[in-house]
Amino acid sequence: MPEKRDGGWEDYMKAMVLCSGGVDSTTCLAEAVEKYGCENVTALSIFYGQKHDREIEASKKVAAYYQVEHLFLDLEKVFQYSDCSLLSHSDRDIPLESYAEQLKTTNGSPVSTYVPFRNGLFLSCAASIALSKGCGVIYYGAHSDDAAGNAYPDCSEVFREAMGRAIYIGSGNQLTLAAPFVTRTKAEVVKRGLELCVPYELTWSCYKGQDRPCGRCGTCIDRAKAFALNGVEDPALAAVGSVIRGDAPGRNNFG
Numbered sequence: 001m002p003e004k005r006d007g008g009w010e011d012y013m014k015a016m017v018l019c020s021g022g023v024d025s026t027t028c029l030a031e032a033v034e035k036y037g038c039e040n041v042t043a044l045s046i047f048y049g050q051k052h053d054r055e056i057e058a059s060k061k062v063a064a065y066y067q068v069e070h071l072f073l074d075l076e077k078v079f080q081y082s083d084c085s086l087l088s089h090s091d092r093d094i095p096l097e098s099y100a101e102q103l104k105t106t107n108g109s110p111v112s113t114y115v116p117f118r119n120g121l122f123l124s125c126a127a128s129i130a131l132s133k134g135c136g137v138i139y140y141g142a143h144s145d146d147a148a149g150n151a152y153p154d155c156s157e158v159f160r161e162a163m164g165r166a167i168y169i170g171s172g173n174q175l176t177l178a179a180p181f182v183t184r185t186k187a188e189v190v191k192r193g194l195e196l197c198v199p200y201e202l203t204w205s206c207y208k209g210q211d212r213p214c215g216r217c218g219t220c221i222d223r224a225k226a227f228a229l230n231g232v233e234d235p236a237l238a239a240v241g242s243v244i245r246g247d248a249p250g251r252n253n254f255g
Contacts, residue, residue, distance in 0.1 A: 019062060020055050049080075110150060187225065201235035
């Protein structure tokens with residue numbers, strides 16, 4: 001469990017973490033708590049009309065585990081004009097295949113589950129709240145697998161650099177942006193999380209938002225592979241009594 005910190009000046013800086021309740025953001029939260037102490041960390045979870053709103057419930061469990069302040073924001077109306085397949089008002093289906101397969105048909109455009117400029121909007125909102133809360137840094141869990149092939153361009157290193165500069169300048173040099181995994185793969189994120197003893201059994205990733213992970217959407221496939229490459233079973237899948245095999249991406253083992 002998290003402990004309060006005593007020590008150098010960094011221990012007294014406050015951090016805000018975008019917390020979706022998934023693997024990447026939960027690992028970011030663990031990093032921030034380790035560095036600044038739970039009393040100096042605020043988690044921000046955002047509802048935006050996503051089909052998998054179960055992730056919000058996961059974020060509550062994660063924040064409670066780390067004993068951090070937890071804030072919520074509703075941005076659903078911002079995306080009411082988007083037909084992104086990830087949004088509940090869209091009648092488009094969530095693709096049941098890997099991102100690599102999806103990108104073969106996008107001609108260089110993002111995948112259908114890319115929510116238009118979502119991370120840009122989230123980070124802008126977080127910056128305003130973070131400044132009001134006296135935070136000096138915002139964490140978010142972008143990683144290189146999501147940015148690969150332009151699947152999610154707002155997860156790329158070039159986006160992080162541009163957004164970080166905008167936030168720093170726009171905040172009067174008071175606020176920085178941290179994306180500790182932006183150059184790492186999801187497997188490397190999980191490796192770091194295992195070192196930090198992250199409670200992955202509390203997290204949720206599946207885009208289908210059902211009672212159990214579907215095992216077939218892009219994020220389920222990536223998650224399964226990340227844990228398999230670390231030689232461990234995904235604790236969240238064990239918690240629901242199910243197994244997705246990382247060596248068989250795309251296969252539904254929940255029948």
